[in-house]
Amino acid sequence: xxxxxxxxxxxxxxxxxxxxxxxDVSLTVPEHKVACLMGRNGAGKTTLLKSVMGLLPxxxxxxxxxxxxxxxxxxxERARRGMGYVPQGREIFPTLTVQENLVLGLLAAKQPKNGIxxxxxxxxxILKTMLKRRGGDLSxxxxxxxxxxxxMLSHPRLLLLDEPTEGIQPSIIDEIEDVITRxxxxxxxxxxxxxxxxxxxxxxxxxxxxxxxxxxxxxGTTEELSEEVAHRHLAI
Amino acid sequence: xxxxxFLLGQLxxxxxxxxxxLLIALGLAITFGLMGVINMAHGELxxxxxxxxxxxxxxxxxQLAAQYFGWYFVLALPLAFVVSGLAGLLLERSLIRRLxxxxxxxxxxxxxxxxxxxxxxxxxxxxxxxxxxxxxWLMGRWHVAAGLELPHLRLFIIAFTSTCLFLMYALLFRTxxxxxxxxxxxxxxxxxxxxxxTRKVDAYTFALGSGLAGFAGCILSLMGSVGPNSGxxxxxxxxxxxxxxxxxxxAGAIAGSFVIGQTNVLFESFSTATMGKVMVFTLVxxxxxxxxxxxxxxxxRSLD
Amino acid sequence: MATKRNNGPAPSRRDFLKTxxxxxxxxxxxxxxxxxxCGPRGSAPIKVGIxxxxxxxxxxSETSLRDVELxxxxxxxxxxxVLGRQIQPIxxxxxxxxxxxxxxxxxxxxxxxxxxxxxxxTSASRKAVxxxxxxxxxxxxxxxxxxGNECSHNVFYTGAAPNQQIGPAVTWLLKNxxxxxxxxxxxYVFPRTANGIIKGQLKAEGGxxxxxxxTPLGHMEYSTVxxxxxxxxxxxxxxTINGDSNVAFYKQLRAAGxxxxxxxxxxxxxxEDEVRxxxxxxxxxxxxxxxxxxxxxxxxxxxxxxxxxxxxxxDRVTDDPIEAAYFQVHLWAQAVAKAGSTExxxxxxxxxxxxxxxxxxxxxxxPKNLHTWKTVRIGKIRADGQFDVVWATDGPVRPEPxxxxxxxxxxxxxxxGGTVENT
Numbered sequence: 001x002x003x004x005x006x007x008x009x010x011x012x013x014x015x016x017x018x019x020x021x022x023x024d025v026s027l028t029v030p031e032h033k034v035a036c037l038m039g040r041n042g043a044g045k046t047t048l049l050k051s052v053m054g055l056l057p058x059x060x061x062x063x064x065x066x067x068x069x070x071x072x073x074x075x076x077e078r079a080r081r082g083m084g085y086v087p088q089g090r091e092i093f094p095t096l097t098v099q100e101n102l103v104l105g106l107l108a109a110k111q112p113k114n115g116i117x118x119x120x121x122x123x124x125x126i127l128k129t130m131l132k133r134r135g136g137d138l139s140x141x142x143x144x145x146x147x148x149x150x151x152m153l154s155h156p157r158l159l160l161l162d163e164p165t166e167g168i169q170p171s172i173i174d175e176i177e178d179v180i181t182r183x184x185x186x187x188x189x190x191x192x193x194x195x196x197x198x199x200x201x202x203x204x205x206x207x208x209x210x211x212x213x214x215x216x217x218x219x220g221t222t223e224e225l226s227e228e229v230a231h232r233h234l235a236i
Numbered sequence: 237x238x239x240x241x242f243l244l245g246q247l248x249x250x251x252x253x254x255x256x257x258l259l260i261a262l263g264l265a266i267t268f269g270l271m272g273v274i275n276m277a278h279g280e281l282x283x284x285x286x287x288x289x290x291x292x293x294x295x296x297x298x299q300l301a302a303q304y305f306g307w308y309f310v311l312a313l314p315l316a317f318v319v320s321g322l323a324g325l326l327l328e329r330s331l332i333r334r335l336x337x338x339x340x341x342x343x344x345x346x347x348x349x350x351x352x353x354x355x356x357x358x359x360x361x362x363x364x365x366x367x368x369x370x371x372x373w374l375m376g377r378w379h380v381a382a383g384l385e386l387p388h389l390r391l392f393i394i395a396f397t398s399t400c401l402f403l404m405y406a407l408l409f410r411t412x413x414x415x416x417x418x419x420x421x422x423x424x425x426x427x428x429x430x431x432x433x434t435r436k437v438d439a440y441t442f443a444l445g446s447g448l449a450g451f452a453g454c455i456l457s458l459m460g461s462v463g464p465n466s467g468x469x470x471x472x473x474x475x476x477x478x479x480x481x482x483x484x485x486x487a488g489a490i491a492g493s494f495v496i497g498q499t500n501v502l503f504e505s506f507s508t509a510t511m512g513k514v515m516v517f518t519l520v521x522x523x524x525x526x527x528x529x530x531x532x533x534x535x536x537r538s539l540d
Numbered sequence: 541m542a543t544k545r546n547n548g549p550a551p552s553r554r555d556f557l558k559t560x561x562x563x564x565x566x567x568x569x570x571x572x573x574x575x576x577x578c579g580p581r582g583s584a585p586i587k588v589g590i591x592x593x594x595x596x597x598x599x600x601s602e603t604s605l606r607d608v609e610l611x612x613x614x615x616x617x618x619x620x621x622v623l624g625r626q627i628q629p630i631x632x633x634x635x636x637x638x639x640x641x642x643x644x645x646x647x648x649x650x651x652x653x654x655x656x657x658x659x660x661x662t663s664a665s666r667k668a669v670x671x672x673x674x675x676x677x678x679x680x681x682x683x684x685x686x687x688g689n690e691c692s693h694n695v696f697y698t699g700a701a702p703n704q705q706i707g708p709a710v711t712w713l714l715k716n717x718x719x720x721x722x723x724x725x726x727x728y729v730f731p732r733t734a735n736g737i738i739k740g741q742l743k744a745e746g747g748x749x750x751x752x753x754x755t756p757l758g759h760m761e762y763s764t765v766x767x768x769x770x771x772x773x774x775x776x777x778x779x780t781i782n783g784d785s786n787v788a789f790y791k792q793l794r795a796a797g798x799x800x801x802x803x804x805x806x807x808x809x810x811x812e813d814e815v816r817x818x819x820x821x822x823x824x825x826x827x828x829x830x831x832x833x834x835x836x837x838x839x840x841x842x843x844x845x846x847x848x849x850x851x852x853x854x855d856r857v858t859d860d861p862i863e864a865a866y867f868q869v870h871l872w873a874q875a876v877a878k879a880g881s882t883e884x885x886x887x888x889x890x891x892x893x894x895x896x897x898x899x900x901x902x903x904x905x906x907p908k909n910l911h912t913w914k915t916v917r918i919g920k921i922r923a924d925g926q927f928d929v930v931w932a933t934d935g936p937v938r939p940e941p942x943x944x945x946x947x948x949x950x951x952x953x954x955x956x957g958g959t960v961e962n963t
Contacts (some may be wrong), residue, residue, distance in 0.1 A: 053429055079431035091426040093419055104419055107412055108431035154430060242771045249763035256761070362855070363600045365787055365817020369774050371793065377797045383770070387795040390763070459795075460760045461787035461817055465600075469784060504764040509755040510727045512764075 005064075006031045006158055006190045007052065012061035014051050021047045023214045024061070024100070029158065029207075034184055034191040036205035038198070038234055043211040045194045049160050052192065053085045054078045066157065079108055080179055084156030088163055088194075090147040090219055094136025098127055101135050102144055106151030116153065123179050124149045141172035148179060159183070159191045165200055173200070198230060210234070241383040246505045253391040254497030255397040256459070259452045260470050261477035262400060265489035266445030267324075270421040271476050273332055273442065274339050278474060279467025280353035281446045282523040284323055285316035286462040289359060290368050306371035309458075312510060313396075316454035318463050323353075324446020336438075350467070357464040365463035366533025374458065384439040393455055400451060404486060407444075417441050421484075480520050482530030491531040496520070585628035586621070586882055588613070588872075589648035591641065591659030591669075598636040601813075602661045605683060605865040606631065607852055609658050612869035622876045630654060635710050638668040638692070643840045645680075646674040655882045656681060658865065663687060663730060669678055670695070681872060683864035685808070685830075687733040688941050691952035691959045696891065697911040698868040698903075699861060700831055701939040702737050709806055709829035709917040710741045710778070712931055717804055718775025720750045724765065724789075727754035731780035734808065738778060740945030746897035750774045762792040769803065770796070780808040786810055790818045790826070798823025806918075812925065820925040831914040832863040832900035833927040857925075858899075864912075867898035871905060900961035902936055909952035911939030 007029040014022040022044050029035045050056045052063060054075040063071045063203070070078055079139045084105075093101055097104050101115050119126040124145045130138065137144060144164060151159060165173045168184070177200060183189055184204065195201040201208065201222075208225050210218040217227055263281070267273050275281075289312040296308035327349060335342045374392055377385040407413035419427040420437045428434045453467075460469065473496075481492025496516055504512030527533070590609050592602035613627050621627055630652050634641040640659065648654050649672065656679040660666045663686055673680050673694040685700035713721070721742055726729025735752060742749055751772040753765055762785075769777060781789055786809070793805070805826040812834050815823050834845060834857055844866065845858055875891035876882060892907040904913040913936035919927030942950040943961075949962045 035378070055425055055429070074435075075425070075428035076433050077433050079429055083429075085429040087426065087429070091423055091429075093422045093426070095422060096415075096418060101410075101416075103415060104430050104432070107416070150430070187318055239771075242767060245767045251769060252763060253761055353857055363603070364813060365784065367817060367819035367822075369819055369821055370791075372754075375795065387797070389792055389795045456760075459788060459791060461784040462785070463817060465786060469758050500761075501764055505768075509759060509765060513756055513759075535568065 003156075004031055005029065005146045006066060007192065008062075008064040009048075009052070010062040010064070012048075012051060012063065012076065013059045014047060014056055015059050016047075016056075021214050022051065025211075025214070025216055027209055027216060027219070029190050029192050032190055033206040034180075034193060034204055035207040035209060036193045036195055036201040037209050037211060038195060038201060038230075039195075039211035040234065044214040045211055046162055047214075048211070049085075049087075049162050049192070052160060053083060071222055077152065080155035083160065084108075084151035084153070084154050085160045086144075086151050086162060086164060090139065090140075090143045091109055092135035092143045092146055094134065097131065098133050098135060098138070098146060099131040101150050102127070102131075102153055105150035108154035120149050120153060122154070123182065141168045144168055144172070144176065145179075148176065152183070156189060159189050161191060161193045161194060161195075163194050165195065165197050167227045172216070173197075179202065196234075198234065241381060243505075244380075244384050246501055248386055249435060249462030250498040250501035252394060252495050253501050255394040256456070257473060257477050257493035258496050259303070259393065259397045259400065259448075260474045261396075261481075261489045261493055262404065263445040263450075263452065264478050265481075265486055266404075267442055268449065268475070269483050269485065269489065270417065271438070271441055271445070272339070272421075272483075272501045273336075274343045274346065275332075276343060276471070277327065277350040277467075278449055279469070279471035280350045281320045281324060281449035281467070282453030282456065282470060283357065283464070283467035284320045285450030286457035286466065287361060287366075287453075288316040288319040288450065289454045289457045290361075290366050293368055306373055309371045309374070309454075310319055311449060313454050314404060316450035318450070320450025321443045321447030324449070325439055325443040327446070328442040329398070332442065333435065333438060340375075354464045354467070361464070363464060365461045365466070368457040368462050370458045387485060389458055393459075396451075396455060400448065400524065401486075401490070404448075408486065411431065413437075413440065478518060480523065480530055482532035485532045488530055488532040495531070544745065578907075583625055585626040586623070586876070587630055587652055587654045589630050589645075589652065589654040589659065590631045591634055591644055591648065591657050592661065593636040593665075594631075594633040595635045598661055601861070604856075604862050605658075605661065608848060608858075608862050608866045609869050611848065611851055612866050616869070616873045616928055621634050621883075622873050623880065626871070627929075629900045633802055634665070638662075638664050641665040642672050645669040645678070649673070649676045649678040655679065655876075655884055655887060658683070658869060658872075660684070661861070666695070667919070677884055679887060681868045683868050684861045687730045689733070689947075693888075693910070693954055693958060694869075695910060696868065696905060697941070698864045698871070698938070699912075700914060700916075701911050701941055702734065702943060703940040704831065704916050704937050705829050705912050706734050706737055707741060708933065708937070709808065709827075709918060710738055710747070711745060712829075713776050713778070713806055713827075713916055714742075714747050716931075717870055719746065720748050720773070720775040721773035722751040722753075722769055722772055722777045722803075723749065723780075724753050724755070724769075724777055726757050726759075726782040726785060727778035728782075729756065731782070735778075736779050737943050737945060740943075744945075747880070750960060754940050755781065755785060757783060757785070760788045760904035763796075764788070764790045766793055766796045766798065770798070774803060777805045778801055779805050780809060781807070782809045784817075784962075786814055787818050790822050795821045800921075811861075812857040812858055815921055815925045815927075816857065820923045822920065822924075823921045824923045826921050827918055827930075828918065828921070828927065829918050830860040831916060832858075832860045832898075833917060833919045833929060834858045835919070835926045836900055836917070836929060838899060838901055840877075840897050840901075844899040863899050867896055867900075867903055870896050870898075904936060906939055908955055909939060909941050911941055911952075913938055 009025055009027045014024045039045050047126055054073055058071055062069055127149055164176050203224045205222045208222050209216050264278050267275050292312045292315055293308050296305050331345055374389045375466050376388045379385050416432045416437050424434050475495055477492035478489055481488025500512050500516045503515045590606055592606045594603055619627050630675050632644040636645045645769050648657055658681045660682055661684050666682055678694060680695045682695055685705055688702040706933050723735045725735055766801050807828045810828045829905045848858055849856055874894050875887050879886040879890035891905050895904045901915045916933045917929050918931040920930045922928055943950040951960050951962055953960055
């Protein structure tokens with residue numbers, strides 16, 4: 001594959017206090033590709049995403065982004081270098097309006113003057129009708145779309161998505177899948193996706209990584225991912 | 237004077253007291269209300285503002301011709317804002333930022349800072365109260381009716397507080413910095429993930445709240461004492477207003493100061509100053525029993 | 541004066557270091573423990589205690605008293621001391637905390653065996669140490685005006701009793717400024733007791749009470765009070781407000797357009813130090829009643845003021861409690877000299893009737909009640925913050941510890957065993 005690697009994680013070790021959460025994790029996400037991180041609950045997927053974003057410090061190892069070592073950078077510096085993050089709890093600002101939540105995304109891209117571009121409402125038409133509502137008043141699915149839209153508005157080079165389908169009704173899952181597919185097709189953004197929903201991951205991802213107890217135990221292209229491997233590591 | 241003019245006078249006094257309380261509480265509504273920092277040195281930041289007015293007054297009296305003296309106060313206000321704001325910035329950068337999320341440590345540390353600032357002022361200016369004079373244009377009165385005269389000083393404070401409030405709203409709700417401040421105070425991590433330089437925003441926010449304390453100190457130097465201890469006279473009122481109004485909302489500080497100011501003056505009109513204060517305290521306690529999060533609770537729907 | 545004055549002369553750098561050392565417990569107590577007794581033993585120094593708050597809220601007021609007492613001791617030592625012995629002050633800092641006052645008294649009396657203590661400011665601190673001095677037969681010299689109604693065999697009161705400050709001020713106002721009085725005070729024991737006396741006096745001397753109001757200590761919002769005063773239309777306001785509130789009251793009264801020409805305020809807790817914080821321009825024309833003002837024109841005062849300001853700084857002012865703290869040390873020294881002994885009972889005996897040419901004029905310790913005969917003065921505030929003395933008694937006035945209106949028959953007379961009821 002000719003594509004260069006946008007994100008390279010090299011033997012990363014992360015601790016919560018004294019408990020060792022991530023053990024020698026190595027992973028790469030090439031430009032304009034989708035990598036899916038899978039694993040059972042508690043395997044360390046969310047921790048890995050937080051470490052990539054800079055919310056948790058690395059005790060050893062390296063995170064490289066667009067050729068730069070960013071291991072010790074703060075989250076806001078990483079965001080300004082082109083990381084967009086949709087966390088597990090969505091983390092919408094509850095008392096800010098939908099519009100203000102979106103403008104925060106724009107501010108990250110340093111383009112607040114142009115206003116919110118219309119394309120975003122093509123992707124998420126529901127948001128257009130809710131601009132004046134408070135973020136905290138939206139339903140779970142709407143919040144998920146808002147979080148995704150907010151991350152997109154920051155024009156990221158890498159999108160970190162933490163279980164975008166978790167706890168969301170099926171009709172909205174389809175919408176979210178559509179959006180991610182369209183993002184992928186535009187070939188401007190790389191995605192590191194944490195997903196438990198196997199079908200979803202299979203359809204979207206170019207590469208897969210499977211985690212178990214804080215380590216990567218299997219990886220490869222999605223086409224190579226066999227039922228057998230998936231079953232061994234992911235079945236409950 | 238008839239009892240009607242007495243009552244009209246009291247109505248005005250109530251409004252005046254509300255505006256003073258609001259001015260005292262506005263800075264705290266930012267640092268404590270929005271940021272959650274229990275800053276026991278808030279009164280001392282006000283005191284710095286008062287001393288800024290004192291120093292500038294002396295400069296004007298010594299260096300400039302007498303006809304310019306009246307203007308010192310116009311410059312004293314921004315100077316007080318800058319002095320207290322910078323002190324706040326220093327305090328945040330050196331101490332408070334290491335203590336976010338640890339209210340007890342913050343309380344103790346800032347209490348220590350308040351003692352240090354008091355002693356510092358004692359060393360520089362002496363333990364005495366110092367004399368800050370009102371400029372001539374604030375000494376007059378607006379004659380409304382026989383027996384009803386409204387002091388320019390109090391009218392000025394009402395106007396100044398309203399302006400501060402308007403500017404605060406504009407800043408918080410109409411500017412990018414304001415949006416970032418509100419975002420950081422709600423969710424620091426997520427703000428950072430959206431590229432908001434949270435440490436800078438914290439520092440600016442704290443400096444802003446401290447600067448507002450400087451404004452309050454500067455204005456109150458015309459109404460009360462200016463000395464190393466004078467910050468202590470206002471700290472309880474400031475916290476009471478913010479807590480009664482509801483932590484985390486500017487509207488809370490407005491409501492809190494309005495309720496406390498008007499009821500205090502009302503009670504005092506018909507009883508004594510001490511009884512008025514006792515009744516207000518009782519009322520506040522009862523109200524907080526009934527609604528522990530104040531007039532405007534920050535109701536945040538828990539995110540699923 | 542029964543509570544703090546929230547201002548006072550600036551402590552010098554040396555004070556600060558000393559205070560800091562005291563707070564750190566490094567040892568503010570000068571001198572050694574044990575060893576030298578207070579009794580007559582050749583040329584060993586005579587030990588006295590100085591017990592004023594050098595830290596905490598009262599430090600502002602009390603530090604000056606420590607300063608001036610040390611100055612007086614220096615003067616006496618420079619002239620060879622008393623009984624041929626030097627005086628050794630032992631300075632304690634009770635840190636504005638009343639129980640600590642009691643503790644420090646015990647230490648001074650029992651461990652250091654001092655034969656007198658110069659100390660206290662607030663009535664609360666005096667009440668806290670009183671049992672200690674009475675139980676151990678110590679001597680306390682107390683230099684601050686107070687609310688009266690006390691008669692102890694172990695305290696020399698060198699500040700004014702109510703009849704030496706409040707009573708004459710009321711009489712003077714009734715004669716010169718008007719009959720209608722508005723009484724305004726801070727809300728604690730001294731103003732309430734004082735106003736009780738004033739009300740009795742108004743009744744007796746034909747005055748009229750048009751209003752009475754108490755504000756909490758530290759009160760800063762006087763708009764309502766000012767409005768009430770405007771409504772009540774008094775001819776004078778008699779103020780027993782204490783502390784920082786004074787600044788707020790005078791400033792807000794002035795902002796409301798009421799000058800000393802409209803309604804003059806007579807205060808008994810506003811001295812030179814307080815006027816500095818209020819501002820002469822705002823306070824000009826109002827009155828205060830004291831026994832001493834810095835502007836009092838006596839040769840002794842000229843020397844006293846010069847000496848104090850040379851020693852502690854040109855920006856310092858002297859005032860009534862500072863002056864009383866000064867002369868009480870000299871009265872004590874005279875008593876020791878006369879007694880020829882440092883035994884407490886002999887000092888007390890010798891002190892009764894002692895006279896001294898103080899800065900305020902002649903003062904004399906009453907032979908019966910241990911209070912001090914003092915001249916009463918009324919001062920009018922000038923724009924520069926000093927007072928013009930507008931009236932004074934011809935000579936020292938006899939102190940009356942018990943309020944004659946509440947206790948018409950009661951008297952303090954130690955020749956008859958203390959508090960007695962006359963028939």
